[in-house]
Amino acid sequence: MSVRRLAEDQFQPAAFAFNDENAAWADKTIQKYPAGRQQSAVIPLLMRAQEQDGWVTRAAIEKVADMLDMAYIRVLEVATFYTQFQLGPVGTRAHIQVCGTTPCMLRGSESLMAVCKSKIHHHPFERNADGTLSWEEVECLGACVNAPMVMIGKDTYEDLTPERLEEIIDTFEAGNGASIKVGPQIDRHFSSPEGGPTSLLTEEPKAKKVSAKKAVEEAVTAKVDAAPVPPSEAARAKSTDAETNAALKTPVTAPKAAAKNAKAAEEQPAPATAAQVAAPAKPSLTDKNRPAGIEKPATLDDLKMISGVGPKIEATLHEIGIFTFAQVASWKKAEREWVDGYLNFKGRIERDDWVKQAKALAKGGEAEYIKVFGKKPR
């Protein structure tokens, strides 16, 4: 942001007064605001003063301050803050504000400024020889989507090339600025895509009807392609054909099936999806990685205190001789994988960190569990 100061004294007129039309308009504008809030009219009044004289003079600032019962410094603050207010004389036919903020800069605003330098003046705020044109660089003017752009008066000219800006400057200099179409200077309606809209058309393409089965097959194929499953994991996963077949009974449109499958894919761990391709096999009870079981002790640990173990899982663990927290806490990776496969848990033992939970419970029961996890066990 450049430093904004009032113009040198040599440019400042001795006094300012609204002409009759503008004075009547100013009175009406001030009355729009509630009693005690007339100062809210400061920006409209400054803008009207600028439109009348071409720029905001010190005398105009003081006049507006008097009209609104404001301190001069308060109005000066407003005038110097907004780049819409010109604080010195500018071109009588056009003052070109070139946006130099990042999107416009990336799309060529520097070449637009080069045009201004060559056609108007090398320095911003300096007028051309006839006093008809001037330019400056400003911050984002809110039309980034059609960058690069310039603002002249109250209008924006967007999607510019250096050649098009030259034509616009020449037209303004000739006094025919009003003849130029404002907004995008290419085949674009407002901020729509070039060449016309591509979405929210009145007629959307019809959704292709396919069976849910085909959609599921496509989703499974895509999932398998995207995340190959190691053969050992695939072999462990349990078939969910029953669920899949239930889903296949009702034909749905392709988008619906795709959404359903995407949701299912999110909810199912990778091995479960692979199970739709190849039926898994339960790990053998004689596998060397099966954790060692023990005889049922007189006092059992409540394995259900481990997050992820419910009554059914606890019963299954008992069947294979797992009764204590210490047993679970001692499982090595291969043993965890065996149990995970046996329970068709799809990685849950690792995700819930059964070993860490069991270690805490074995060491100090609920109190130790709270110490480690900051919450009670189930």
Ligand code: FES
């Ligand atoms: S960056 Fe130029 S209009 Fe926003």
